[in-house]
Amino acid sequence: MIEFKDLLEKIRSIYGKDFLYGEWINEYTFCTPIYLDHYSLVTLKKDNEGICVTIHYDSMGEILDNNWMYPVSEKFIESVAKKYRIDHSDSRYYYLSIDSLDENEIKDKIGRFTTFISVCASYKDVGAFIYDESLNNEEDYILKYSGKDIEIEKVRESIYKENYRGWIIGETKTNDGYIFETLLRDENGEPLTFEVKKIKNKTCACVYTNYREVKKLRKLKAIMCLYLGKYDDELELFGEQLDEYVTNNINLYLSGILGHLVVANNYEFFDTFDDNLIVR
Numbered sequence: 001m002i003e004f005k006d007l008l009e010k011i012r013s014i015y016g017k018d019f020l021y022g023e024w025i026n027e028y029t030f031c032t033p034i035y036l037d038h039y040s041l042v043t044l045k046k047d048n049e050g051i052c053v054t055i056h057y058d059s060m061g062e063i064l065d066n067n068w069m070y071p072v073s074e075k076f077i078e079s080v081a082k083k084y085r086i087d088h089s090d091s092r093y094y095y096l097s098i099d100s101l102d103e104n105e106i107k108d109k110i111g112r113f114t115t116f117i118s119v120c121a122s123y124k125d126v127g128a129f130i131y132d133e134s135l136n137n138e139e140d141y142i143l144k145y146s147g148k149d150i151e152i153e154k155v156r157e158s159i160y161k162e163n164y165r166g167w168i169i170g171e172t173k174t175n176d177g178y179i180f181e182t183l184l185r186d187e188n189g190e191p192l193t194f195e196v197k198k199i200k201n202k203t204c205a206c207v208y209t210n211y212r213e214v215k216k217l218r219k220l221k222a223i224m225c226l227y228l229g230k231y232d233d234e235l236e237l238f239g240e241q242l243d244e245y246v247t248n249n250i251n252l253y254l255s256g257i258l259g260h261l262v263v264a265n266n267y268e269f270f271d272t273f274d275d276n277l278i279v280r
Contacts, residue, residue: 016166040120041056176195207239
């Protein structure tokens with residue numbers, strides 16, 4: 001069995017020294033990127049069975065709480081857990097064991113588990129969000145800022161400067177800008193990414209994943225408003241223009257981009273809402 005202190009050191013070398021927050025002896029937490037009222041928490045802990053990542057008891061209670069926003073059922077959570085190959089037990093609830101210091105295994109398990117929790121939290125937020133249909137044009141609702149455009153390298157600098165939550169763990173330079181690797185992983189353990197590039201002479205953060213499928217979702221306007229982006233049918237991407245305001249509040253906008261990545265990679269779960277259960 002690996003030593004807990006060695007795993008803590010390895011995780012901090014991957015995601016940054018401030019990624020984990022100490023909570024109890026042999027128990028640490030970190031934040032999922034999905035945010036509306038507050039971040040959901042994932043717990044890394046050592047118990048009698050070994051070391052695992054599991055959902056923080058407070059966050060699971062909030063996700064399941066039918067009195068707070070849109071209800072999420074155990075059945076729904078089980079369906080997401082099945083897709084992401086998440087284990088379950090009476091003592092640990094939903095969890096993934098970590099029994100190796102191999103970097104790829106750590107990224108896979110932390111990434112898949114974080115995406116699993118993010119799907120559940122995002123489903124609750126999207127289900128509860130009521131788009132005001134009296135607004136004839138979503139452009140009236142989506143936040144727009146008139147700050148002057150900012151260069152790609154400045155965006156990159158801002159992302160890493162504020163990356164204490166460990167959401168960004170790598171990048172690939174392209175001819176147009178950068179593809180950023182996030183801590184999120186799909187069901188196969190592949191990293192979820194987004195691109196920062198120039199579009200029509202404006203610096204934008206872009207997601208191309210499953211564009212056509214997401215566009216068909218009936219709560220598309222709610223998703224747009226929650227994640228602060230727009231859809232470009234010509235380029236088939238979800239994007240957010242980046243300017244000086246955004247780069248000074250980069251974690252908010254990274255949360256939006258990563259939130260859309262979660263929806264885009266799990267669109268099949270986001271067309272199952274029961275309108276009779278939506279709190280108005």
